[in-house]
Amino acid sequence: MKIVINEGTSFFISNEFGDSYGKESGLYYNDTRFLSNYKLSIDGCKTAILNSERVDHYSALTYLTNQNSNTIPKDTITIKRSKFVGRGLHEDIDISNHHNKVVEFNLVLEFGADFADIFEVKQQRVKKREVEHVLEKKKNSLKYFYEVTNFLRQTVIKFNKCDSQPKLEPNKAVFKVRIKPKQTWHTCLDVCLSVTKQVRKPLYGCRAYGVFKPEIDEEVADYLRKAPYLETDFHIMERAFGRAKRDLAALSLRVSTDRNSVLVTAAGIPWFVTLFGRDSIIAGLQSMLLTPKFARGSLLALASRQGRNINDFNAERPGAILHEVRFGELAVTREVPHALYYATIDATPLFLLLIGEYFKWTADLKLIRHLEPNIKAALKWIDEYGDFDGDGYVEYPDKSISWKDSFDSISWHNGKLAKAPVAVCEVQGYVYAAKMAIADIYQHLGKEEKALKLRKEAQNLKKNFNKDFWMEDKQFYALGLDKDKKKIDSITSNPGHLLFSGILTKERAKKVVDRLMKDDMFSGWGIRTLSEKSGAYNPISYHNGSVWPHDNAIIAYGFKKYGFVREANTIIKALVEASQHFEAKRLPELFCGYARKGFSFPVIYPVSSSPQAWG
Incomplete structure (x- = not known):
């Protein structure tokens, strides 16, 4: 059983015992694993699980008891582990003695930090790093330190409020615990993280269940206070609505822009705790009913990182909206191109589509005027860089960088992979919807000539698309056009997005609905x-x-x-x-x-x- 808790760009993955070791387990922050090993044992023996659950999105609670040992009978003590993640990790360890005699034993906590990059962990190819390990006995702490050019990471483990002091050893802290009958022993520890030489305490302290931290984000609290709620006799829908509302808060990140910082959603827990173009845009579209905050934040964050140059290493092109941002060692040292990575063909038209939808909901002219240069650049990307062969369709050049971005996701009906470049159908729908949305905005701004031009382009695209992508024999739309402009004949969910964009005729729409x-x-x-x-x-x-x-x-x-x-x-x-x-x-x-x-x-x-x- 895996338990994941998160706050901002921090997350912690453990097993049901509250321990973390092996494979993807550990404490992460900004795409680096700061703690790769953390285990608790009693007199060198593994504990027995009673129960373990996540409490809040940032906290988890584990109840354990002891196995048979030479010092204490089985099921004599309860070990309560309370974890809180946020800019590091805080854990309270409370051990209660249910015996009618004094119990004595060694509580052993083992640690390790490998500072693995998140890409390495996902691929299970973690390289061994030269990590410096220091015992700071006077400070009651263990320290792990790793530095290469332009990249520094530290983990400092501090023990506080200890009912007995630990003996520190390499990668280990040993407590000699003595508990009177019906009494409880306590210690807590802070796992402090740093990407500079300054180490800060974790966000949460002792027993922080249900505690709101204003320094996390007052804007998130404001969202939760003001977001609508759903009442219906379809009770599971009511619960699903509430769950989604809370999850958006749990996924919230504060991201810098050219001027300040804004609220966006991380793409997903645990591997996508960062700003993604496509994901944050679609989340912004879907959450408009709850709040426009995430849409606004995504627009500003993505606009401030919009492509300006031609750079083949990270697929940057002028006007392009990025795919993702990463902060791990591989990205910082340019072993991978993901520090700012632009390899996606749908984020740019979706960015424009979100601008149009945001304006419909908010009438926020100030933001629209601020984004006018970004709108112009994104439209230019569609026509010059997205449609790089001039056939009127946006294509990916070599491998799929649409939302179905697996190596084998774009195939013919017989299973054979389609050869790139490929123009996938849904992206053409996004382009149509984007141009229609921006045309409406230009109309509102009194720029009628620009509005007319975009509507004409959109209508031409609609006409050509419905001719070039329609498979008469299957009465359905092709997944895409391959490098020879042949219709890729797989029956997929992609054409369902065409109804969302509005590029289909009513008659064809019914055929798509019936087939899906x-x-x-x-x-x-x-x-x-x-x-x-x-x-x-x-x-x-x-x-x-x-x-x-x-x-x-x-x-x-x-x-x-x-x-x-x-x-x-x-x-x-x-x-x-x-x-x-x-x-x-x-x-x-x-x-x-x-x-x-x-x-x-x-x-x-x-x-x-x-x-x-x-x-």
Whole structure:
């Protein structure tokens, strides 16, 4: 059992015992693992689990007891471990003696820090680093230190409020514990993290369950106070709505811009705790009913990082909206291009689409005027860099950098991979919607000539798209056009996004709706990414037959937009019912595409993020 708690860019992954060691476990901050080993034992023996759960998004509580040992009988003590993550980690350890005699034993805490980059951990290829380890006995602390050119990381473990003082050894603290009958022994420790030579305390201290920290973000508290709530006799929908509202708060990050800092959502826990272009934009679109804060923050954060140069290393182009930002060693030392990474073809039109939607909800002319240069640059990227061969469609050049970005996600019906460059269908819909949205804004600003030009471009795109992407024999839209401009004939969920964008005619929209609701596409829990009948179908793959809640949400929105209310409600009801089967009754990033009739519950994808911002 894995337990993940998070706050800002910090997160902690442990097992049900509250220990953290091996594979992806550990304490992370800004894409670096600061604590790779943390284990508790009694007299060198493993404890027995009673119960372990996450309490708040940033806290977890574990109850343990002792196994048989030479010093104390089995089940004599209760070990309560209370963890709080946020700019580091704080843990309270309380041990209660239920025996009628004094108990004495050694409490052993083991530590280790490898300062692995998050990309290394995900790939399970962690290189060994020269980590300096220092015992600071006078300060009652252990210190781990790692530095290379332009990159410094420190972990300092401090022991406080100890009922008995620890004996510090390399990678270890040993407490000689003596507890009278019916009494409790206590210690707490702070795991302090630093990316400079200055070390700061963790955000939370002792027994901080349910504690709001104003220094985290008053704006988040304001959002939770003011966001609407849902009352309905469809109670699981009510619970799902509340869960989503709280999860957005848990995913909130404060990100710098050219002038100040803004509120955005991290893409997902645990591996995507950073600013993502596509993810933060879609989360901003989806959360507009709750608050415009996340949309506004995403627009400003992404505008301040908009591409200015031509740089093949990180795929930067003038006007491009980035894909992701990373802060780990590999990014800082340019071993990977992700410090500012622009390899995506959908974030830029989606950025424009979000500007249009934000303006509809807020009428915030001040922000729109501030973003006018960014709008102009993004439109230019679409026409000059997105459509690099001049055929009127935005393509990816060599490998898929649309939302289905697995190496094997763009394939023909027979399972053979399509050859790049490829123009995937949904991105053309995003471009259409983006140009129509910005045309409305230009109209409002009195720039009628610019508005007319964009509407004309959008209508031409709509006309050509419906001719070039329609598969007459399948009465459905192609996944995309390959390098030879041939229609990629897989039946996928991608055309569902075309209804969201509004690029389809009413007649064609009905055919798309009917096809997506057939059994090979609709699993009973949601619409699959790929038809069961396709050669590449695999229900436990990332993009070739799984069910993605955000994909389904976009499709359901499009169904409703075109008047297919019953079908939209079928999707929404299926997703809400699916959510009840997952941890915390929360929809994960994705789940497997098995048919509902064969399974009484949906099956989670093994490494799915949860919570996930878009959904």
